[in-house]
Amino acid sequence: MSDRAETSPGVAVRTVDRWRNGASSHEEDLIAEEIPVAMVYNGASFAVMMASPHDLDDFALGFSLTERLVNDASQLLQLETHALLEGIELAMRVTDNAPGAHLDKARERLLPGRSGCGICGTRDLENAVRHDGAAGAGPSLTREALERALQELKARQPMNLATGAVHAAAWADASGHILHVREDVGRHNALDKLIGAIHRAGVDVDAGFALVTSRASYEMVTKAASVGIAVLAAISAPTALAVELARSAGITLIGFARPGSHNVYTHPERLGP
Numbered sequence: 001m002s003d004r005a006e007t008s009p010g011v012a013v014r015t016v017d018r019w020r021n022g023a024s025s026h027e028e029d030l031i032a033e034e035i036p037v038a039m040v041y042n043g044a045s046f047a048v049m050m051a052s053p054h055d056l057d058d059f060a061l062g063f064s065l066t067e068r069l070v071n072d073a074s075q076l077l078q079l080e081t082h083a084l085l086e087g088i089e090l091a092m093r094v095t096d097n098a099p100g101a102h103l104d105k106a107r108e109r110l111l112p113g114r115s116g117c118g119i120c121g122t123r124d125l126e127n128a129v130r131h132d133g134a135a136g137a138g139p140s141l142t143r144e145a146l147e148r149a150l151q152e153l154k155a156r157q158p159m160n161l162a163t164g165a166v167h168a169a170a171w172a173d174a175s176g177h178i179l180h181v182r183e184d185v186g187r188h189n190a191l192d193k194l195i196g197a198i199h200r201a202g203v204d205v206d207a208g209f210a211l212v213t214s215r216a217s218y219e220m221v222t223k224a225a226s227v228g229i230a231v232l233a234a235i236s237a238p239t240a241l242a243v244e245l246a247r248s249a250g251i252t253l254i255g256f257a258r259p260g261s262h263n264v265y266t267h268p269e270r271l272g273p
Contacts, residue, residue, distance in 0.1 A: 009054030010159050010166070010183070032165035034185040036087030041069060041100035043091075052159070052166060052184040053088060055193045056081055059184075060090045062196030066223040069100030073199045133222075135250040136206045138230025139174040141271050143262075146233060148176030149211050150257060156181040157213070169194035170211045171203065179208070187214035191223050205229050209252075216255055218242045225249040231270055233257045238265055 016029040037051045037059070046069065051059060060079050064070045075098040082089040094100045149172040156178055157168045169190040171180040180201065182193035191212060198205070209231035210224060216234035218241040224232045225245070232246070233254035243265045246253035252267040264271055 008159075008162075010052040011162055030162040032159065032163040032185055038087065038089040039063060040089055040091045041094055041098075041103055044103040046100070046103055048087075049186070049189060051186055051189045055182050055184075055197070056088065056090060058182060058193040058196030058200065059189060060092055060196065061199060062192035062194065063189075064092065064094070064100060065195060065199065066192055066226045068226065070094055070098045075100075133225035133228065133249065135225060135230035135252075136228045138206055138252065138270050139208060141174060141176075141209065141231065143271065143273060145172070145174060145176030146254070146257060146262065146271070147259060148172075149178055149209075149233075150235075150259060152176070152178040153181065153211060153213070157183060159183040160213075166190070168213045171198050171208055172211060173208045178211075179203070187212060187217075188219050188223065190214075191220055195223065195227055195229075199227070209233060211235075211257070215239070216242050216246075216253060218245060221245045221249070221251060221253065224251060233262070 010033050012031045012033050013028050014031045016027055018025050018027050033053060034050050035053050036048050038048045039046045057079060061073060061076055064076055070076050075095045076092060077095060078093040080091040082091060149170065153168065153170050156170065159166045160168060160183060166183045166185050167187040167190045168181055168183045170178050171194055172178050180194060180197045182190050182197055184190040184193060194210065205228050210229050211233045212220060213235050215236040216232060216238035218239055221232060221242045222245065231252040235257050238253055238255045243253060246266040250267060252270045253265045255263045255265060
């Protein structure tokens with residue numbers, strides 16, 4: 001088990017004294033990794049995110065899209081991954097007309113983005129609470145499709161199954177079949193990775209929906225809106241700001257999505273019987 005786990009990106013093996021029913025044992029345990037990942041555009045540093053060190057190509061593209069550093073995937077011309085002593089640098093080259101080609105100190109993150117925070121280090125309120133993007137027409141879904149996606153996702157989270165410490169973001173088609181899944185210690189990182197993956201695959205965002213194994217906080221809705229995702233379902237609660245943003249962006253926001261139950265907070269017309 002140890003050899004396999006050590007070679008699996010995002011998972012490490014550490015020893016632990018495990019106590020059960022009054023007895024202890026010295027065992028190996030599988031632990032989720034999180035490392036600093038620096039986002040660099042045309043030589044200029046933009047942010048350092050704490051993330052799981054896998055699916056980094058998807059992370060680079062998804063982060064670039066949701067942070068509005070590129071307007072579309074074609075503007076990301078090249079990505080080089082540099083393993084450094086301190087972490088990983090994602091060195092990206094973008095077109096001259098991409099926003100990421102003209103970074104200045106006003107846009108630079110002052111602090112690293114922690115794994116639990118999508119806007120850590122943002123300099124001002126305008127950038128912290130932004131509303132950019134709007135949902136497209138989106139799919140017409142049945143409740144059966146949502147249930148199917150929830151059921152399928154259980155078997156599509158190998159890192160969380162091993163460690164119990166990571167989030168997943170999944171893309172399902174209108175019938176509820178899971179097509180893409182990405183995992184990360186940060187919920188927003190997982191969604192960025194998923195967005196990168198579906199853009200690489202040429203997925204039509206009007207033909208499916210996103211499902212996340214976390215709460216639906218404001219930045220999760222912002223990321224969905226920034227690429228036109230019309231339906232976002234979360235297994236936990238939304239925040240009030242997320243609900244308001246989803247309503248204004250035209251997103252169907254579903255919370256507490258569990259087998260047999262869910263809450264629809266905004267635009268329920270896309271979800272049928």
